[in-house]
Amino acid sequence: MTTPLTPPAAAPPFGRVATAMITPFTADGALDADGAQRLATHLVDDGGCDALVLSGTTGESPTTSDAEKETLLRAVAEAVGDRARITAGIGTSDTRHSVALARSAERAGAHGLLVVTPYYSRPTQEAVVHHLRTVADATGLPVMLYDIPGRTGTALAAGTLLRLAAHPRIAAVKDCAYDPLKSAKVLAATGLAYYAGCDEQILPLRALGGSGCISTAGNAAPRAVRAVLDAFDADDTAGATRRQLALIPLIEAVTGGENPGAVTVKALLNHLGLPAGPVRGPLLAADAELTRRLADALQTTLDRTADGDTAAVPAAVPG
16 A cells, blocks of 8 residues: 555645735726625636635735725625635734734734734734734734745744744744745644745645645646646645646746736736736736736646646637
């Protein structure tokens, strides 16, 4: 009797295939709550996502107001909250503000919270522990820690993660630290669920015992992203590798250049006729040349993914 390639696991606390959803705006830059509902429904019902993360970096959280964040969350929870786990990004550089956003998200129907380490002020690890515990104590919702030192300037040290794992509501990590040794150490020593926050890390982290992904590219190609995890979890490691590599042109185009994901994904979604709208300053919209390169990369990824498994492949890019 052979040993399974992957051990059985409990249901991931924040879903398995999550998209870091953009925040749609109208042409004049206002929040498009109706568009958010349409996009969320598309990602869940057509795209195969079982989870959405709102008001993260790709959701332009630095430039949306507290009231807009709550309106967005209520709209998406109403549209798909019975069919997908909805996680609200509530992390700020101010502990009091983060606590207020956490309580607002709980009232608005979030299933969980995404809390980034405080940015710009670069607190000590002890201060980070105090901040994250204070936010986790503010509601009854499970918390996902967001480790992204490239943006915040402060990494979550392995020892800090081990301490925070003891909190009854801190359940997961969105891993954008590019430190697989740290991830492996924490996975081996705790029950924290790990989610790849960088699309190129979906398969590597799952192979280490990760629970799933929070995908930026999933806004445009959700089923191609899901297909990586589906193949691996079916013990088809060769197929999972093939599908991960097929995503590379899209991943590189969306997140590998100087433009952040909010800019590139909104350009793609506008091209596809899905709700997106403009970005807010200081971001600038993609120009026609960048949009063309993005569309070409998406089509290349879809062509490489289309191997007869049509259930795992989204529709082709319109011409």
